[in-house]
Amino acid sequence: MSDAGEIEIFQRWLQSKLVATQHIEDPVERDRRRSHIESAISEAIYFRESLEKLESLESPAPFIERSSSVRSIDSREHAVSTKDGKKCVKCSADLVEDLSFCPICGEEN
Numbered sequence: 001m002s003d004a005g006e007i008e009i010f011q012r013w014l015q016s017k018l019v020a021t022q023h024i025e026d027p028v029e030r031d032r033r034r035s036h037i038e039s040a041i042s043e044a045i046y047f048r049e050s051l052e053k054l055e056s057l058e059s060p061a062p063f064i065e066r067s068s069s070v071r072s073i074d075s076r077e078h079a080v081s082t083k084d085g086k087k088c089v090k091c092s093a094d095l096v097e098d099l100s101f102c103p104i105c106g107e108e109n
Contacts, residue, residue: 007051011044 018037024030086095088102088109101108 007044007048011041011048014041014044 021033090107091105093104096103
């Protein structure tokens with residue numbers, strides 16, 4: 001993850017650019033530039049706060065890696081139109097008519 005210090009440096013840089021917009025003579029361009037920079041500052045603050053919250057969590061990462069498939073190969077919960085009773089060569093599940101792979105194990109058929 002990015003270092004929160006680097007994000008603060010970026011935020012300060014944006015704030016200096018915001019102050020510099022006072023020297024833009026065209027009022028439309030000045031307002032447009034201020035709007036862009038203020039939006040970027042808001043996003044930087046939100047990102048920094050999100051990082052701080054994520055780092056403060058004591059739980060492991062929100063994503064789980066699994067060594068096996070999530071769905072059991074034996075579970076056939078959905079009724080589907082099958083390929084004339086053809087079975088998957090890998091798991092013997094019924095093949096679905098519109099698919100070129102097994103809906104249970106993913107084997108190409």
